[in-house]
Amino acid sequence: MEKIRLSKLMSEQGLCSRREADSYIEQGLVFVDGERISELGTKIFPTQKITLAKGAQAQQQSRVTILLHKPMGYVSGQAEDGYQPAVTLVNAASRFSEDKAPVRFTPNHLKGLAPAGRLDIDSTGLLVLTQDGRVAKLLIGDNSKIEKEYLVRVQGKLSEQGLKLLNHGLSLDDQPLKPAKVSWQNEDQLRFVLREGKKRQIRRMCELVGLKVVGLKRVRIGQVKLADLPPGQWRYLRENERF
Numbered sequence: 447m448e449k450i451r452l453s454k455l456m457s458e459q460g461l462c463s464r465r466e467a468d469s470y471i472e473q474g475l476v477f478v479d480g481e482r483i484s485e486l487g488t489k490i491f492p493t494q495k496i497t498l499a500k501g502a503q504a505q506q507q508s509r510v511t512i513l514l515h516k517p518m519g520y521v522s523g524q525a526e527d528g529y530q531p532a533v534t535l536v537n538a539a540s541r542f543s544e545d546k547a548p549v550r551f552t553p554n555h556l557k558g559l560a561p562a563g564r565l566d567i568d569s570t571g572l573l574v575l576t577q578d579g580r581v582a583k584l585l586i587g588d589n590s591k592i593e594k595e596y597l598v599r600v601q602g603k604l605s606e607q608g609l610k611l612l613n614h615g616l617s618l619d620d621q622p623l624k625p626a627k628v629s630w631q632n633e634d635q636l637r638f639v640l641r642e643g644k645k646r647q648i649r650r651m652c653e654l655v656g657l658k659v660v661g662l663k664r665v666r667i668g669q670v671k672l673a674d675l676p677p678g679q680w681r682y683l684r685e686n687e688r689f
Contacts, residue, residue, distance in 0.1 A: 476498060
């Protein structure tokens with residue numbers, strides 16, 4: 447059996463992100479088989495037991511995850527081409543009045559707050575912003591199986607064969623897409639459920655079958671729904687909510 451870098455194993459086991467793992471190791475907050483490890487780059491066997499000290503657990507519990515209803519005209523991540531990043535919408539005044547989470551907003555909640563997934567500038571709906579590497583890994587890690595649901599308004603005619611191709615059989619960037627669930631929601635709107643998120647994927651899929659997307663809204667990520675969260679407002683992910 448081969449030894450593996452401790453931070454990599456911690457990430458694979460869902461304890462934290464690799465960046466967080468390195469930070470905890472440096473702080474002396476990681477134990478392997480009961481022995482404190484504080485040297486970066488330490489390698490261990492996958493069968494050894496990793497535990498986090500209470501200090502690391504407390505740091506994790508203080509990290510927030512925010513659900514934002516992103517309007518059009520905002521980019522998900524870094525500012526680009528003069529457009530504002532979605533995180534600029536997160537402030538005390540724009541918090542959803544119906545948010546029942548027992549958390550008081552502080553500027554600390556903006557430190558390291560990053561999008562876990564993208565939503566195009568001309569798309570709206572649910573965007574997850576998190577300080578928690580575990581949440582990011584769950585939603586956008588290489589092995590993520592979390593479903594994302596979209597309502598997509600389209601123009602053009604879609605044949606039965608075209609609908610079958612949207613469900614499975616299309617390729618983007620010379621790579622076959624994973625099977626999707628695509629069905630008509632009403633006469634001009636499709637419902638897409640995907641388990642991957644290539645750049646502008648839905649718009650490009652629709653182009654391949656002769657459709658033009660005129661509106662795209664993400665309404666669900668895993669078990670978490672956009673529901674009645676108004677555009678431009680946000681709320682905290684509740685303790686009892688799971689993606």
